[in-house]
Amino acid sequence: MAQSAIKKVVLAYSGGLDTSVILKWLQEEYGCEVVTFTADIGQGEELEPARAKAKAAGVKEIYIDDLREEFVRDFVFPMFRANAIYEGEYLLGTSIARPLIAKRLIEIAAETGADAISHGATGKGNDQVRFELGAYALNPEIKIIAPWREWDLLSREKLMAYAEKHGIAVEMKRDGTKSPYSMDANLLHISYEGYDLEDPWVEPGADMWRWSVSPEEAPDTPTSIELTFEQGDAVAIDGKRMTPAEILAELNRIGGANGIGRADIVENRYVGMKSRGCYETPGGTILLKAHRAIESLTLDREAAHLKDELMPRYASLVYNGYWFAPEREMMQAAIDQTQTVVNGEVRLNLYKGNVMVAGRKSATNSLFDASIATFEEDAGAYDQGDATGFIRLNALRLRVQGRKK
Template identity: 90%
Template sequence: MAHGAIKKVVLAYSGGLDTSVILRWLQEEYGCEVVTFTADIGQGEELEPARAKAQAAGVKEIYIDDLCEEFVSDFVFPMFRANALYEGEYLLGTSIARPLIAKRLIEIAAETGADAIAHGATGKGNDQVRFELTAYALNPDIKIIAPWREWDLLSRDKLMAYAERHGIAVEMKRDGTKSPYSMDANLLHISYEGYELEDPWVEPSPEMWRWTVAPEQAPDHPTTIEIGFEHGDPVAIDGRRLSPAKLLAELNRIGGANGIGRTDIVENRYVGMKSRGCYETPGGTILLKAHRAIESLTLDREAAHLKDELMPRYASLVYNGYWFSPERQMLQAAIDETQKVVNGEVRLKLYKGNVIVVGRKSESNSLFDAAIATFEEDAGAYNQGDATGFIRLNALRLRVAARKRG
């Protein structure tokens, strides 16, 4: 890419070491104006220091946007309608945030007349793919700058040295230390990679976890909650209606206090390598269990089974960065059609890391008929004799094959 062709770039900016160095590097290497964009998606950190650091670097256009409600309502909840789990365990907390951030980058580029966008994702990870696939899906002509694929500052020591040479302030934690892990947080989860986790045999340090108590240290008495659903989305906790972001935040609080949501996995990155990561997703863990419980009551058998067959493909699309692809949108339309009847309440007990369904009901959409399912007299609601022909017809091919073998 010809550096001189870039006059203005929108940078996804956190104010941390990496993006602070990238900001200065763009100004030097590309000689361009930089617009910074910082997204508030519930990471739980004060974002105004990012504004001050951008101003100190000479940035004139600074965006700090609260995207919490949009994140949960338009990205997290649609994904949970699909019961999406990547490789059977990962609730996709980082994956689902990237298309929203990239979408806003493209919008700001249009608003400010920028030629390009830039991000701080490394050339080894999934996030570069997620950011850029989204960007190209929304603006096929956008130019993208990925410094980690261009520069030689490929270690923390080199980044620190660059920052020192250029007078870039590097914020430390309040106790004077910095977490050794690579961490990413939003309203759905917090992730940890690197440091001791690079050895998949080593157990994570107990001090690593931020949101959840250890299950063995959780209360000795269960916490019981009820979650209300409308059209597949959670809308209330214990009868109290909450906005999507507030509901997820409250489930994070309750789940974290009960030791719920810790996961330690080795996953297959889209770029080809295996990666070990640890995740805390307390609210999402509760929601997945509750959503499947209300679906068990309200969804037709074959619709539910087809959803389960489609889910791994849907989860892979999210993980790999294809949120704005036609195939994900096609699957979402089919999934959302099934959710029209997913209405009702689920009661759960939360106990020492476990989410236990203890009740579910739907006044308008339950397909459970006690008169048919009962082990007592059913007053003719079901003719058990019908099962004879049903079984014989389904056994026909098995009987033919057995005779041939015989």
């Protein structure tokens, strides 16, 4: 793209090494005005230092937005209505945050009259795809600058040298130490990549995990909680109504204290390579178990089974960055229609890394009929003799085939 054509760009900015270098690089290489956007999606870090750093770099328009409620309400909860899980293990914590950031980048570009947006995702990862597919879906004409695909600063050493040359301050973590891992956190999860995790045979050290105690160190007695669901979304914990973000934060706290939600995964990236990552998703792990429990009571068999058939495709769409694609929106509409009956309570016992369903009930939508399901006499609610014809009809094709053999 012609650099002279770019007059103003909105940068997804954290204030860390990468995006601080990108900010200066955009100013130097493109000679353009830079607007910074920092999203609070529950990463648990102080964001005001990013404002100070951007201001020191000459940025005039600085956005620091609290998106926690929108993140959980409009992105995490719809995804959990689908019971989405990628490749059987990954609860999509990083994936689901990217479309929200892309959406806000496009909104800010429109508000400020920017020509382009920019991000700090590398050319090897999934995030570049997620950011850019989301951005193009919302503004097909937007220009996107991906510095990692343009510059030659392809190592931490080169980034540090650039920062030193241009007087860019690179702070350590608040406790004076820096994790050796590449980490990404939001209200749904925290992820770890790189360093010794690049060898899939190496077990991560106990000091890597930030949100959860090890199952061995978790309490010796179970923690019992009750979740209330309305139309597929959790709305209360132990009878106390909370906002979506408050519910997820509280489930993270309770789950982390009980050693819940750790995962060590080798996953297939959309760009073609395998990648090993570790994740902590305590609240999401609890939420998924509880949601499936209340669905087991309230969803019709065929609706539930069809949802399970759609789920891997839905999860892949989220993982690969197609949140705003028509096929994801189509599936979401179908999934959300099923959730009108997903109302009730689920009781859970949390114990040393495990989430165990202890009970579920729905006063309005339960399809469980004890008079039919009982092993005792059912007073004619179910005629067991009807099963004979049912079995013979379903066995007909098998019997025909068996005779041919």
